[in-house]
Amino acid sequence: MLPEDCLSVILSFTSPHDALRSSLVSSDFRSAAESDMVWERFLPSDYPEIVSSSVTPLEFCSKKELFQCLADSVLIDGGNKIFRLEKSSGKKSYILSAKELSITWSSNPLYWTWIPMSESRFSAVGVLRTTDWLEIRGSIMTRTLTPNTTYGAYLIMKISDRAYGLDLLPLETTLEVGNQVSCSKVVLQHRQDKKQMGTLKGIEGNKKQGTVSERGDGWMEIELGKFFSGEDDEQVKMSLTEVKGCHLKGGLVIQGMEFRPKHHGK
Template sequence: MVMTGMLALPEGCIAAVIAFTTPRDACRLACVSTTFRSAADSDIVWNRFLCPEYLSKISDPGSVSSLSKKELYLCTCHNPIHNGKLCFWIDISSGKKCYMISPKGLYIQDIDDIEYDDVIAWSWWSLPDLQKFFDYIPFGRFPEVVMRSEPEDFEIRGKISTSLLSPMTTYVAYLVFSIASFVHIEDVTSYIIYSPIKVFAGLVESNNGQRRTVYFHREHQYGDDNGLFPKKWAWLLENEFNERYGWLESEFGEFFNRGDVEGELLMTVETTYKVGLIVQGIEIRPKKE
C-alpha cells in the first residue's frame, strides 16, 4: 500500500506539525492511524503544550519523573498545591491554566468560631464521611469541604494572583457547592433555595468588577427594603448538576486577564439563610468560546 499526503511523511515531521495545534486536536489526530497516534502522543508534541512552570506546581515532582510528556500534562488535573489550599490543572482543549481555591484557602465568615449563638456556624467534613449521609455527593478536588449549620448572614471571599492565570484570557469564576438533602425545596422557610446571593468578581483595587445578584432557583425571589432584586439566575437547583463532577455551580462573573498587570482577582459571596450549603471551593477557569 502506497501512503500519500501526510501519511507519507516521517513520524517526526507529523509530530512537528501536530505540535502547532492544540491538545484537543492532538488527541483527535491520534485516532487517524497508528502513525498519527505515535506522532500525536510523542514528547515532541506534548513538550510544546507543557510549560516548564507546570512542573514547579506539582506537589511531588518525584512521583511523575517516569511519566511521558502527555501523561505529565494530563496528570496536572486534581493536583492540590499550596499546602492543599489550591488545585491546579490544564484545560485539555485550550492549554489554559485553571484553578480551584479550597475552603482552607478561602476567607469564610465564622469558620473559626467554635460556636455562634450556641450553634456551630460551619462544620468540616471529609468527603468519605459526608457521602455516608449524602450518597449523591460525588468526590471532589479536595479531601475536605465545609457545610453551613447556622441561618445567619455570612460572607465568603477568595483571592488569586493574576500572575498565576494565563495571559490574554477571559476567565469565569464559580462557587462550586452542593445542598444537604435535609433542606427541602418545598420548605420556603429554609430560604436556601430562594434567598438572593450577592456576588462580585474583579481586581482588589478596582471598582470595575462585576457585581450581580443571583439565585439558586429561577422561579422565586425575595424582596428587601428597596424592592425586588433583579432576576439574574445562576443555576436551577432542581436536578441540574454540573456535568463534570455532579457538583452545582454559581457564576460570579467574568474577568479578562491581560497578563501585563499583576494584581489580585477577588471573588466574594454575600448571602443569608443558607443552612445546608456545602462548599467545595471557588473555581476559576477560561470562558468557553
C-alpha cells in the same frame, strides 16, 4: 515527505486535540505526535512547580503522559487546591478548597463546622450551622492562569436537606478586577429532594453571572462572573455575600471556588 522532527515542530504549534487527531493520519504522524517536543509546548511553563507540589507523586515516562496526568487533575499545595489542564487546549484550571477562602466566622464552631465528604477530594468542606452574616470571598492572581484567556469563576456548593433561611433574601455575587466590578444576585431555594441537596435560581444581573447549575460531579455551582487573564498580573476578587438580612440561616455546604476557561456561548 517531511522528516519526523519537522512534523513534530508543526504539530507543536497546533493544540492537544489536533495533535491527537493527526496521529490517526499515518504512522509517521503518530510517531511525531508522540514526541516530547510536541507535548512540552502544550504543558504550562510552570509545570515543574505544579508537579513538585502534587500531593501524590506523579508517574509518567513522557511529556504526553505528564499532560494526561495533569488533564485528569491533581491535588496540589498540601491538598488545598486542585489543578487541571483542559484536554483539548491545555489551558489551566484551579479549584481552591473552602479552607483557601475567606469565610466570615468560619473558625468558630458555633457558626461553621468542617467535615470530610466522600464526594469531595479535599480533606474537609465547610458546612454552615447558623449565621446572620454570610460572607464568602476568594481571590487569585492572573499570572497563575493561562494568559489571554477568558475565565469563569464559580462557587462550588450544596444545600443540605436541613437548610433554613437561605431563601428569604437574595445573595449578591461580585467579581472585581482592577477598577472593574460586576455584580448580580442569586436566590437559594432549598427543598427536600431525593436527587439533589437543594435547588437554586439566579435572578437579575447579566445572563451568566449569578446563574446556577448542576455539575457533573454531583455538586452545584454559582457563576460569580467572568474575567480576562491578560498579559498583566492582576488580582481577581470574588465574593458571595448577604449581610443585610439579620436573620438566621444555615445548611449551606461549601467545597471551594473554581476558575476555568470559558467557551463561546457557555
